[in-house]
Structures are given as C-alpha cells and as structure tokens.
Amino acid sequence: MRFDYPPERRYRPTHEWLTADEPRRVGVTDFAQDELGDVVFVELPDPGDPLTAGDAFGVVESIKAVSDLYAPVDGEVATINESLFDRPELVNDDPYGEGWMIEVRVDAAGELLSADEYREQVE
Amino acid sequence: MSDDDRGYTFDQARWADDDGYVSLLSEAAPGRAEPGDALPDDLTRDELALPDPAEPTVVRHYTRLSALNYGVDAGPYPLGSCTMKYNPAFLEDVAALPEAAVHPDRPDESVQGVLEIQHRLQRALARIGGMDAVTLQPPAGAAGEFTGIEVTKAYHRANGEGETRSEVLVPSSAHGTNFATAAMAGYEVVELPPGDDGRVDIDALAAAVGPETAALMLTNPNTVGLFERDVVEAAELVHDAGGLLYYDGANLNALLGRARPGDMGFDVMHYNVHKTFATPHGGGGPGAGPVGVVSDLAEFLPTPHVRETDDGYERYGPERSVGKVHGFTGNWLVLLKAYAYVARLGDEGLRDTSATAVLNANYLAEQIGLDVPYGPFHHEFAATAGDRDAADLARAMLDHGVHPPTTKWPEFVHEAMLTEPTEAESRRDLDALAAAFDAAAAADDETVANAPERTAARRIDQVGAAREPRLSWQALGDENAGTGD
Ligand SMILES: Cc1ncc(COP(=O)(O)O)c(C=O)c1O
Numbered sequence: 001m002r003f004d005y006p007p008e009r010r011y012r013p014t015h016e017w018l019t020a021d022e023p024r025r026v027g028v029t030d031f032a033q034d035e036l037g038d039v040v041f042v043e044l045p046d047p048g049d050p051l052t053a054g055d056a057f058g059v060v061e062s063i064k065a066v067s068d069l070y071a072p073v074d075g076e077v078a079t080i081n082e083s084l085f086d087r088p089e090l091v092n093d094d095p096y097g098e099g100w101m102i103e104v105r106v107d108a109a110g111e112l113l114s115a116d117e118y119r120e121q122v123e
Numbered sequence: 124m125s126d127d128d129r130g131y132t133f134d135q136a137r138w139a140d141d142d143g144y145v146s147l148l149s150e151a152a153p154g155r156a157e158p159g160d161a162l163p164d165d166l167t168r169d170e171l172a173l174p175d176p177a178e179p180t181v182v183r184h185y186t187r188l189s190a191l192n193y194g195v196d197a198g199p200y201p202l203g204s205c206t207m208k209y210n211p212a213f214l215e216d217v218a219a220l221p222e223a224a225v226h227p228d229r230p231d232e233s234v235q236g237v238l239e240i241q242h243r244l245q246r247a248l249a250r251i252g253g254m255d256a257v258t259l260q261p262p263a264g265a266a267g268e269f270t271g272i273e274v275t276k277a278y279h280r281a282n283g284e285g286e287t288r289s290e291v292l293v294p295s296s297a298h299g300t301n302f303a304t305a306a307m308a309g310y311e312v313v314e315l316p317p318g319d320d321g322r323v324d325i326d327a328l329a330a331a332v333g334p335e336t337a338a339l340m341l342t343n344p345n346t347v348g349l350f351e352r353d354v355v356e357a358a359e360l361v362h363d364a365g366g367l368l369y370y371d372g373a374n375l376n377a378l379l380g381r382a383r384p385g386d387m388g389f390d391v392m393h394y395n396v397h398k399t400f401a402t403p404h405g406g407g408g409p410g411a412g413p414v415g416v417v418s419d420l421a422e423f424l425p426t427p428h429v430r431e432t433d434d435g436y437e438r439y440g441p442e443r444s445v446g447k448v449h450g451f452t453g454n455w456l457v458l459l460k461a462y463a464y465v466a467r468l469g470d471e472g473l474r475d476t477s478a479t480a481v482l483n484a485n486y487l488a489e490q491i492g493l494d495v496p497y498g499p500f501h502h503e504f505a506a507t508a509g510d511r512d513a514a515d516l517a518r519a520m521l522d523h524g525v526h527p528p529t530t531k532w533p534e535f536v537h538e539a540m541l542t543e544p545t546e547a548e549s550r551r552d553l554d555a556l557a558a559a560f561d562a563a564a565a566a567d568d569e570t571v572a573n574a575p576e577r578t579a580a581r582r583i584d585q586v587g588a589a590r591e592p593r594l595s596w597q598a599l600g601d602e603n604a605g606t607g608d
Contacts, residue, residue: 038586040586040589040590063585063589064531088590089590
C-alpha cells in the first residue's frame, strides 16, 4: 500500500510529522493513521507546556491500540487542535490537514527524516 | 409502558389496596405491619410512576434475555488467559447455605466457623502455591497484583531501598494488568522483549536487572501456554540484584498439584480464584484474588488477616500492614466457593485438573487446521489467523455455535487466537470447537466479513461505542426511555 507523505514536511521514525513553515504543526502520518485504525480518542497537552524532542506529548487511542505521540522538537506547545476531542476521526480522514494535533514554538528541531527517508522506513 | 401491559403483579400492597384482600403472608406472620402500611407516607413518592407490568411479562422478558446470552453453561468458552471454567453447581448450594450469610461486623467469637474456613483456605492456597502466608482480601486478580506489588514496595522501603528500587520488569507477553499495576504503584515499567521461542529472553533480563529493580513480574506458564524453563535462573538473577519475584497466578490451573511458584523462587503471587478455583468471573466483581507471600513479606499483608489462636480463630492487623485494599477479609461467599472446590477435589482432584487442562489444550491445538506457532503447550495455545483478521475469524466461529478464543493478544503472535479449552470440556466438545475453527477458516472472505449472522447481536459498532459512549439508559433518548406512564 502506498501512502502520501508531503515532501516539504519532516518526519519522526515514530510516525509524527512537522510542517516546515509557520504555523509549525505536528500530527501523525497517513501510514500511522492506517495502522492505528479508527481513532477514538486523542489526549493532548496544554498550550504553554514544554516539549522535549523524543518525549511523549500526548496519546492517541484507536479500537486496536493506545500509542504515545512523540515530540519532534524541543520547544513549547503554542495551541492544540481542540476539534479532535469531539471529532477524533479527523486523524483518519485528513491526517495532514484537519487532523493536526498541536502547533509548536520551536527552539530546536530533533533529528528528523525527509519524506523519502520516512517512506523507505515504513514501506 | 401502556395500560395494555398491566396485569397481575402479585404485589401484596396492591392486592390489599385495590381489592381489600388481606395477604396470606401477613396473616401467617403475626406482628407484621399491614401491607400498604409498611412505609410512612412521607417516605413514599407517588410521582415516581414506577412501571407496573404484569409479572409474566417481566419473567418472559428476563427469560428471553437469558436465552440470548452465551455462557459456559451453554457451550465451550475457550477464552485464552481468562480460564472460563465451568462452575460446578454444588458451589451454588454451598454459597446459599443460610449459615454462610453472616455480617462481617459480627464479633469474631460469633463467626468462628467462617473464620475457620477462611483460615483453612489461606492454608490450602499457601500449600498450593508454595507460599508461607496468604491474604484473602483483594477482590480480583488485578487487585491482587496491586496488593502484591504494594507489599513488595513496603518490603523495599523497610529495607531502606524504597527510593532506589524504582523499576518493575515486565515481559512484553504479560497481561495488561501487570503494566498497569506497576505503573499504579508508582514504578517505572521496563518491558522485556520475548526471545525467539516465545519465552523470556534470559540475556535481556540479565541486561535489565540492577540495583533499581524492585521486582520482576512473571506469568508461568506464560500467556501463550509455554513454561518459562529458565525461571530458576531468572529468579537467581533478580534475587542476586536484591529484587523480588512476582508470580501472576492467572495460569496456575496448568500447574495445580504439580509445580509450585514458591519452589521456583517466587516471593509473592496472586491466585485468580475465578479462573483456577471455578468461581464466577464477576464482570469486575465480586471476585477474589488472594495474595500469597513468603515469610519475609508476611508482616506487610493487608489488614485484617485471619490467624489461629489457642481457642479458635481471630482477625488481626499484621504488624507493618500495607492497609486495606478491600473491606474485611474479601468477598466471603466467593472464597467459600473456592474453599469448597478445593476441598471437594482434594490433592488428587487438583492434580487431575491440571493434567486434563493441559491434555485438552494440546489435543485441540493438534485438531485445528490453523497454524499454531510454538508448543507443546500447557493449558492454552495461540493459533494464528495468518493473513486474516483474527477478530473476524472469531466472529465467524460464533455462527458455528461456540464462543471464540481471545483474539489479537498476545501481540507478539501474529493475529493471535489465544485458546484455552479448560479441563471441563469433553472430547466431543473439543471436536465441536475444532470443527468451528476449521469451518471459520474455510469460509470465504465475504462470509467472514459479514459474520456473525446467527447471533442475537451481529456486528457491534465498536468505533461508535468508543467515540460516543452511551453509559446509561438516559442516553438512549426519549424514544426508548421507559417513563412508567
Ligand atoms: C495473565 C493475567 N494476569 C492477570 C489478570 C487479571 O486478573 P483479573 O481479571 O482477576 O483482575 C488476567 C485476567 O484475565 C490475566 O489473564
């Protein structure tokens, strides 16, 4: 199966993406949402919470699994996507758009993969 | 409810009020209040408009519901790890004895018989597990785990190591409650990957143990029915590092009368009474998950505990008790059933139980067409659904009149179907189970995708239920709510 990975974004091996331009958003990949299956619950941090690259910042829960979400950057949470609380299915329906999870203020990016590198890892 | 549903309700107050009858019961029992007078007016509320259907309507409703249900009284129920044992009918008789219905607040000297049975059960379980002391208080296996790990923590604290010992090691094949227990008790959970043979990888364990290790939690046989052959070596590794060994007793049915966790080096364990000793799975309770410990840990057990004295039995608080995890000495009537089960079977019977449970699992594993990795097994095995979805295959089995196994767990077996027939099934029932496995496996994709077709409820909308849980009848909305009018 082929999934879509926007080339201008950066990826973590644990399936999170980070946008290149402001607002810097974080979400999970098309591959991740497909592996998870129907997402039923998303737990997100509060705006202002500090982020450490590689540390868990939230939780995504599907019928099949509960998985931690890992921060791609050092920095701080600017805002969160509150519509996921009522409509967790946005993560499945539009993982790179309406299914975004947090907006971040970046102090330093962690070690991230290009779209091609990420694709190679998962496919 | 409409007026058409009204009918005889055999309610004394109603008969007396409406028709002027005097209840035979109240006549036969002099001194009883007149029916209808039993409660003062200021304590009763007419505006509640409780539904008032005819009694046969109610009886038929519940009888119909019970016929829609599937339980171990209806057929095989091979849920792996859960040990859905048949509960012998004589246990219900024992638990229904009027003498057994005692209030737990009665003084010890007036409930000596109850305390004696509890004490005997403590001793029997200690002997079965190779432990020195047993508390009956925890109300489920998971509560037993929590109790056992709290006792472990109290022990380390008493040795001045409460701060340093911050980690609990748990193999990835362990039940979710092990991880949850360790986390709830405030420990860092260190997950151990399985070795190639489905067992604990002793090198990985050696690399993980250290001065931070509070305990290793191990299930033996493990959750795919494999005996952890290196358990003695594992115990040495953990003990040498100053940690304790916790035994998850969910699979004790495989070892009854043959091997004892205490002899393998375990220091603390729980017994899942509803698995091993044939009491009902409580759907969260009331159940019982007694905890056994070696003598060094006995002073930390929950309070109250039952002990023998010169002139009988008494409840007391162990010296450095971790406190209470449940009321009194646990769910007494469940424990009474467990005691009756152990007493009825005796040493011979318990040995026979484990032998037959193991034989049945291995027989069934041989009969089915699906691939079964690993083996030979103890009491359960994990077949794999291959390139099919294990949950879908399980749904297809429902159409063949049996309950399917546990699915998709443990995760290290691909699309697992974890199967535990228990000792109670006859060869005929095992063959029926095998036939259901094979029929489901042989069904075409469309049949499997639409299964089950012959059950009372068909495809349950799990996603909808999780996204929009409706947790009370009120959430059903007006169209379904019984208003009593
Ligand atoms: C391996 C294992 N450990 C622990 C538990 C928890 O026991 P309980 O359901 O009595 O809380 C279970 C229950 O299914 C189990 O299978």
